[in-house]
Amino acid sequence: MSDSVSLDLHTISLGGKEHIVRTGCGSVSVIVYGDQEKPALITYPDVALNHMSCFQGLFFCPEAASLLLHNFCIYHISPPGHELGAAAICSENPVLSVDDLTDQIVEVLNYFGLGAVMCMGVIAGAYILTLFAIKHRERVLGLILVSPLCRAPFWTEWFYNKVMSNLLYFYGMCGVLKEFLLHRYFSKEVRGSVDVPESDIAQACRRLLDERQSMNVWRFLQAIDGRPDITDGLKTLKCRTLIFVGDDSPFHSEALHMTAKLDRRFSALVEVQACGSMVTEEQPHAMLIPMEFFLMGYGLFRPNQFNGSPRSPLSPSCIAPELLSPESMGLKLKPIKTRIASKIQKK
Numbered sequence: 179m180s181d182s183v184s185l186d187l188h189t190i191s192l193g194g195k196e197h198i199v200r201t202g203c204g205s206v207s208v209i210v211y212g213d214q215e216k217p218a219l220i221t222y223p224d225v226a227l228n229h230m231s232c233f234q235g236l237f238f239c240p241e242a243a244s245l246l247l248h249n250f251c252i253y254h255i256s257p258p259g260h261e262l263g264a265a266a267i268c269s270e271n272p273v274l275s276v277d278d279l280t281d282q283i284v285e286v287l288n289y290f291g292l293g294a295v296m297c298m299g300v301i302a303g304a305y306i307l308t309l310f311a312i313k314h315r316e317r318v319l320g321l322i323l324v325s326p327l328c329r330a331p332f333w334t335e336w337f338y339n340k341v342m343s344n345l346l347y348f349y350g351m352c353g354v355l356k357e358f359l360l361h362r363y364f365s366k367e368v369r370g371s372v373d374v375p376e377s378d379i380a381q382a383c384r385r386l387l388d389e390r391q392s393m394n395v396w397r398f399l400q401a402i403d404g405r406p407d408i409t410d411g412l413k414t415l416k417c418r419t420l421i422f423v424g425d426d427s428p429f430h431s432e433a434l435h436m437t438a439k440l441d442r443r444f445s446a447l448v449e450v451q452a453c454g455s456m457v458t459e460e461q462p463h464a465m466l467i468p469m470e471f472f473l474m475g476y477g478l479f480r481p482n483q484f485n486g487s488p489r490s491p492l493s494p495s496c497i498a499p500e501l502l503s504p505e506s507m508g509l510k511l512k513p514i515k516t517r518i519a520s521k522i523q524k525k
Contacts, residue, residue, distance in 0.1 A: 194254070196261070201285040203278045204271065207261030208286055212251035217319075217478075218295040219250035220283070222303030224456070225402060226359055226395045228261055229254030231386040232300050235379070235459035241466050241480075249478040250296065255286060257303075259394025266391045273397050276405045280310040287317060296476075298322040301362070301429060301455055302402045308436075312411035320476065321419040322469065325429045325455035328436045330407045335428075338362075339403040343396060350392040356384055365426035365454035379459055412439045419445040420472045422465055424453030446472070 194211035209229055223232035233254065236242050246252065258274065259267045274282075283306070287295060296319050299307035304326035311318040331339060338358060345355040360369050360380055370376035419440055423433035430449075437447040450457050450464045457465060470480065 194252070197289075199286050199289050201282045203274055203282050204258050204267070206258060206282050206286055207256040207264070208290075209254040209256075209261075210251065210290075211254070212247055214251045214290070216251045217249065218253055218287075218290070218292045219246065220253045220255055220287075220295050220297055220307075222255050222283075222297075222299040222306050223257070223260070224301035224303055224363070225257075225399050226260070226387055226390050227300070227363075228256045230262065231383055231459075232303070232456065233298075233458050236462040236465060239462045239466070242462060242469075245466065245470060245473065245480045248481045249473065253286070253290065253292075253295075255283065257394075257398045258282075259391055260398065262389070264391055264394060267394050267397060269393070273400050276306060276309055276401050277313075279306050279401060280313055283307075283310050284314060284317070293317065294319045296320050296322070298324075299326070300324040300458060301327065302398070305402065305405060305408075308412075309405075309408055311415055311417060312408060315414065315416055318417050320417050320472070321415075322422075322472070323419065323433075323436075324422045324457050325424065325427045325433055326421060326436055327402075327405070327429060327432050328408050328412060328439070329432065330405060331403060336403065339399060343399055343403070346392045346396040346399065351387055351390055351395070356387055359387060360384070362428060363454055363456045364460055365424060365452060367426075367452060368454065368460055383459075409435075409439050412436065413441075415440065415444075417444070418472065418475060420468060421445065421447045422450060422457045422468070423447070424450045424455060424457055424460065426453060427455040429455055 194209045197208045197210060199206045199208055207228075221229060221233055223229065237246065237252070256264075257279070259265075287293075294317055297307040297311065299305070299321075301324070304321075304323040305328065307318075307321060308323065308326060308328060311321055342355060342358050345352060345358070349355070360383065363383065364377075364380055367374070368377045368380050370380065421433055421437055423430050427433070433447065437445060446468070448464070448468045450461050453461045453464070473479075
C-alpha cells in the first residue's frame with residue numbers, strides 16, 4: 179500500500195511540493211513542480227545527488243524552463259535517503275537492489291495516477307530509468323539519458339566503487355570521497371587544478387555533498403555496484419531515446435556502447451565537448467537544441483514568446499544526424515498524454 183505526506187518546500191524546486199510516497203520498498207521523496215494535468219517528466223539523479231545537485235543547472239536555464247516546464251509537470255524522484263534534510267536510513271532495513279528501486283518508481287507513478295511518462299536520468303539514475311523502461315515498456319514514452327550505464331561494472335568502475343564504499347562506511351563524506359565523486363561528475367576544467375581554481379559548480383556540489391547521509395549514499399552505491407548487464411534488454415525498447423555524454427566523462431565508452439545497441443531509427447547520441455558526466459550541470463545549454471528536436475517528435479513545443487532556437491555551444495557536427503531527421507524522430511506523432519484511466523487509484 180502507498181501513502182503520501184505533502185510538505186511545502188518554498189526554497190527549492192522553484193516552489194515545488196514534496197511528497198513522501200511510502201512504497202513496499204521504503205519511502206521515496208518526490209518533488210512535484212508544475213500543472214499535474216500536463217504530461218509527466220520524471221527525473222532520477224546519480225549517486226549522492228538529488229534534484230537540486232543534479233538538475234537545477236538545467237531547470238534554472240531560462241530556455242530549458244520554457245521548453246520543459248511549458249510542456250511537462252516535473253516529478254523529481256530522489257534515491258532513498260538522498261532528499262534534502264533526509265535522516266539516516268535504519269541500519270536494519272535491507273539494502274535495495276536496482277530491481278527494488280525500479281519497483282519503487284512503479285508505485286510512485288501509480289500514486290500520482292500517471293500512465294506513460296517521459297524519463298530523464300543521469301549516470302546511475304539513467305541506468306535505473308532504462309531498467310524501468312525495459313521492465314515496464316508501456317509506462318515509458320521516451321528516455322533522455324545523461325552519461326548512461328547499461329553493463330555491469332568493469333574492473334575500473336568496480337575498483338572505484340569499492341574504494342568509495344569503504345570510505346563511506348568507515349569515514350563518511352570525507353574529502354577524499356568528494357574528490358572521487360567530483361571526478362565522476364565533472365570535467366577536469368570544472369574540477370580545477372594547481373593552476374586553475376575550482377569552478378563555482380564544483381564548489382556548490384561539495385557543499386551539497388556535505389548534506390548527504392553517508393550510509394544512505396553507501397546503500398545506493400551498493401545497489402548500482404551490483405547491477406546486472408541489461409544490454410540485451412535494450413533490443414526490446416520501443417520508446418525513443420536521446421543520449422548525452424561529455425567527451426571527458428569516465429562513462430563515455432559506456433554511452434557509446436549503449437547507443438550502438440539501440441535501434442538507430444529511434445535513438446540519437448549527442449557528445450558534448452569539454453564536458454564531464456553531468457551535462458545537466460556543466461553544460462545545460464548543450465542539451466536544449468537536441469531536446470527541442472526530440473520533443474517535437476511528440477508534438478511538444480516551446481511557448482511563442484521564445485521563438486528563437488535555444489542557445490547552445492554545440493556545433494552542428496556534434497549532433498547525430500539521425501536526431502535532425504524528422505522522419506526518424508517521428509514528427510507526425512500526436513501530442514503525448516500521460517494521464518491514465520481511473521482504474522489505478524491512489525492508495
